[in-house]
Amino acid sequence: xxxxSSVLLQLALSGLLAGALYALxxxxxxxxxxxxxxxxxAHGELMIAGAFLSWLAYRYIDLHPLVVLPLVMGLLYxxxxxxxxxxxxxxxxRDELTSLLVTYGLxxxxxxxxxLLFSADFRSVPVLQGGFYLxxxxxxxxxxxxxxxxxxxxxxLGIFGFLRYHRMGKAIRAVSEQxxxxxxxxxxxxxxxxxxxxxxxAMAGAAGVLLSILYSFSPETGGEFLLKCFAVLVIGGMGxxxxxxxxxxxxxxxxxFVGGFxxxxxxxxxxxxxxxxxxxxxxxxxxxxxxxxx
Amino acid sequence: xxxxxxxxLQQLDASYGPIQVLFSVQLEVQPxxxxxLIGPNGAGKSTVIKSIIGxxxxxxxxxxxxxxxxxxxxxxxAPLHGIGYVPQGRILFARMTVRENLEMxxxxxxxxxxxxxxxxxxxxxxxxxxxxAQVLAxxxxxxxxxxxxxxxxxxxxxxxxxxxEPSLGLSPKxxxxxxxxxxxxxDQGHTLLMVEQNAARALExxxxxxxxxxxxxxxxxxASALLENEAVRRLYLGGV
Ligand SMILES: Nc1ncnc2c1ncn2[C@@H]1O[C@H](COP(=O)(O)OP(=O)(O)OP(=O)(O)O)[C@@H](O)[C@H]1O
Ligand SMILES: [Mg+2]
Numbered sequence: 001x002x003x004x005s006s007v008l009l010q011l012a013l014s015g016l017l018a019g020a021l022y023a024l025x026x027x028x029x030x031x032x033x034x035x036x037x038x039x040x041x042a043h044g045e046l047m048i049a050g051a052f053l054s055w056l057a058y059r060y061i062d063l064h065p066l067v068v069l070p071l072v073m074g075l076l077y078x079x080x081x082x083x084x085x086x087x088x089x090x091x092x093x094r095d096e097l098t099s100l101l102v103t104y105g106l107x108x109x110x111x112x113x114x115x116l117l118f119s120a121d122f123r124s125v126p127v128l129q130g131g132f133y134l135x136x137x138x139x140x141x142x143x144x145x146x147x148x149x150x151x152x153x154x155x156x157l158g159i160f161g162f163l164r165y166h167r168m169g170k171a172i173r174a175v176s177e178q179x180x181x182x183x184x185x186x187x188x189x190x191x192x193x194x195x196x197x198x199x200x201x202a203m204a205g206a207a208g209v210l211l212s213i214l215y216s217f218s219p220e221t222g223g224e225f226l227l228k229c230f231a232v233l234v235i236g237g238m239g240x241x242x243x244x245x246x247x248x249x250x251x252x253x254x255x256x257f258v259g260g261f262x263x264x265x266x267x268x269x270x271x272x273x274x275x276x277x278x279x280x281x282x283x284x285x286x287x288x289x290x291x292x293x294x
Numbered sequence: 295x296x297x298x299x300x301x302x303l304q305q306l307d308a309s310y311g312p313i314q315v316l317f318s319v320q321l322e323v324q325p326x327x328x329x330x331l332i333g334p335n336g337a338g339k340s341t342v343i344k345s346i347i348g349x350x351x352x353x354x355x356x357x358x359x360x361x362x363x364x365x366x367x368x369x370x371x372a373p374l375h376g377i378g379y380v381p382q383g384r385i386l387f388a389r390m391t392v393r394e395n396l397e398m399x400x401x402x403x404x405x406x407x408x409x410x411x412x413x414x415x416x417x418x419x420x421x422x423x424x425x426x427a428q429v430l431a432x433x434x435x436x437x438x439x440x441x442x443x444x445x446x447x448x449x450x451x452x453x454x455x456x457x458x459e460p461s462l463g464l465s466p467k468x469x470x471x472x473x474x475x476x477x478x479x480x481d482q483g484h485t486l487l488m489v490e491q492n493a494a495r496a497l498e499x500x501x502x503x504x505x506x507x508x509x510x511x512x513x514x515x516x517a518s519a520l521l522e523n524e525a526v527r528r529l530y531l532g533g534v
Contacts (some may be wrong), residue, residue: 167401167409170390174398177387183369184347184379186402186450 010139011260012253017141017149019252021210024152025225026232026244027159028203034239035176035196036084038091041103043229044222045110046201050076050208051217052118058125058212065125066147069209073202080201081194088197089190107222114219124216148210155206156245159199163241172196176239231271235278237285246286250274298361300325300454300485301346306355308338308345314353315341316509323454328476328486330496330517332530333506339489340382342506343456347372347379359454373402378452382459382489384443388432392423395431395442399449416445437468444475448484455479456487461495473499494531497521505530 029043053072057063087106091099128143163169174182175192183189211217211225232251236243251271259267278285301323308316315338323329331339344350346357348369357365359375372379387395396413403409417424420441426434431442440460447455460476461469469492477499480486490496497503497517505513505526513526520526 167397167404167406170394170398171401173390174387174401177389178385180349180369181381181385181387182398183349184372184381185398185446186370186373187398188368188370 006137006139007260009137010141011256013139013141014145015253015256016249017145017252018214018256019249020149020152020156021207021214021248022225022228022232022251023245023248024156024203024210025207026229026236026248027156027241028200028207029226029229030233030236030239030241030244031159031163031172031203032197032200033233034241035172036088036092036193037096038088038099038103039096040088040200041100041226042107042110043200043204044224044226045107045114045219046076046080046204046222047208047211047225048114048217048219048222049079049110050205051212051221052114052123052208052219053205054209054212055123055125058127065127065209065213066151069151069206072205072209076205077198077202080198083201084194084197085190089193092193107226111219111222118219120218120220122216122218123212125212127213144213148214152207152210155203156248159203160241160245168192168195228271231275233285234275235286237287240285240287243285243287250286297325298358299323300360301487302356302358302361303342303346304356304358306342306345306357307353308341308350309353310341310350314509315350316345318355318510319506320511320514321504323485323487325453325485326480326483327502328480328488328500330493330500330503331487331489331506332493332496332503333512334530337506338509339506340458341509343379343458343487343489346456347377373450373452376450376453378447378450378455380440380443380447380455380457380460382462384436384439384460386431386434386439386442386446388430390431391428392431392434392442393417393427395446396423396449399446402450412449416448419448420445435468436464437471440464440468440472441475444472448479452484454485454487456489458489459491460488461490461492469495494521497531 025047029040032038032040050072054065054068057068058065087102091102128147131140131142132146133140163172171187171192174187175189179189228251232244232247235250236247251274254270254274255267258270299322303319303321306316306319307314319342331342333339341350345352348367352366356363364375367375387398393413396416397409400409400412403412417427422438423441423445431439434442460472464472473495476486488496497520500517503515503517503520504511513520513523
């Protein structure tokens with residue numbers, strides 16, 4: 001029964017949809033690393049900020065998370081720009097330990113702020129009940145999962161397209177490669193870095209809103225997701241945007257199958273197994289770092 | 295009164311952190327000239343160019359562009375002032391295509407159609423690049439990379455083009471090509487300030503030259519005069 005094709009298809013589809021959320025989160029983290037050389041340990045808390053904004057809007061003004069989504073992204077974009085201007089910009093050119101310490105501090109600060117404001121209770125935003133029945137394939141996909149997965153994927157691909165084709169996206173890539181040469185081309189590098197951090201924060205915020213309709217969360221949930229993001233980055237190749245996208249999808253897929261065939265505890269650990277496997281077989285990540293990074 | 299020089303450095307002191315590297319450097323570039331800046335390794339040639347473009351801190355002195363003071367300008371304003379710069383080591387955006395590198399050279403041009411037109415213009419001027427427009431810059435040969443670095447610096451039609459060691463590390467065929475290209479640029483009305491290891495070659499195409507040593511002016515003259523100057527020949531041209 002487990003080997004029936006409809007079951008496999010079900011697992012694959014829901015795995016990919018769950019993986020899209022990892023991809024959205026990991027791609028933002030990777031973008032900041034690629035451009036600023038900073039590993040933002042507070043990225044998970046930025047996501048949780050998005051989740052709580054979604055929860056607040058739902059609870060107090062009865063707004064649907066999908067309506068709140070663009071607002072949260074705008075808010076977090078602004079917050080990201082300010083963070084970069086006031087804090088992260090000072091870290092560029094410093095050693096990695098300094099930037100790790102500072103973003104770790106920021107992470108702790110934001111998490112405790114969350115605990116103070118919302119306590120450690122788990123919340124969720126119960127919208128979109130039930131599932132979509134795909135009659136042609138004879139399977140059911142839960143609505144929140146389908147919506148969150150599709151939006152995650154669309155956003156991630158959208159940012160990818162932006163980096164690839166838009167003038168400012170290209171400027172971000174230029175700054176990530178050669179900041180001094182980017183400057184002589186007329187690019188205001190500090191502004192571009194602010195924009196980059198803003199985009200990453202907006203992606204994290206969006207991931208948070210989508211998380212809020214999928215799972216229950218508390219201020220401490222960010223850390224777990226960040227760890228998985230690291231696994232995704234290493235699996236896909238540090239600094240490699242497409243790598244993080246594929247790594248996220250892969251992780252979702254593998255988790256779904258392990259959860260389906262074994263149990264959920266195993267699924268939780270599989271990210272790290274995958275990580276070790278990739279490190280042993282392809283230390284540069286699946287796509288490596290040398291190929292087109294964005 | 296004659297018009298002010300296009301570029302005028304007066305008593306320029308510059309440093310990397312606490313270490314002073316330039317001492318009272320003087321330099322002038324007239325419109326339409328090729329000026330060669332030569333000197334031994336570590337003399338401070340690159341530093342002169344970097345301080346003009348705002349990549350190195352100027353301690354004292356003035357930099358004037360067409361009479362207007364630009365000392366300590368923000369580097370990203372260089373294209374607005376009409377300054378193009380080809381850094382030492384032909385640094386490109388290696389993971390971007392040839393076309394994208396050129397587009398970055400015209401970053402300040404907001405209109406995409408106009409930007410595309412500028413790219414086509416430069417590609418017309420460098421047919422070798424045109425054939426490889428979709429190739430990643432990192433995959434070009436050394437000579438092609440230098441062409442691309444020059445092409446990128448031309449995108450905003452600079453009044454003053456500064457080149458740092460354009461022939462460094464290139465095969466003789468490409469060295470010839472680059473020097474020929476520089477003459478073409480001069481004939482098109484560009485003004486060039488060029489740093490070169492290959493001092494004899496640079497002075498051959500230059501109108502005037504400056505010799506820098508230990509961060510100080512050592513000689514300054516018409517290029518032909520420097521080529522014949524005994525001391526310059528002995529010290530810097532490897533001749534007798
Ligand atoms: N980023 C830097 N930090 C500290 N000192 C530097 C830096 N760059 C150059 N210097 C020092 O400044 C002096 C001048 O260097 P500069 O690069 O201007 O010389 P150059 O004439 O261009 O030499 P080369 O022919 O090797 O390119 C040298 O003593 C060099 O060691
Ligand atoms: Mg030099």
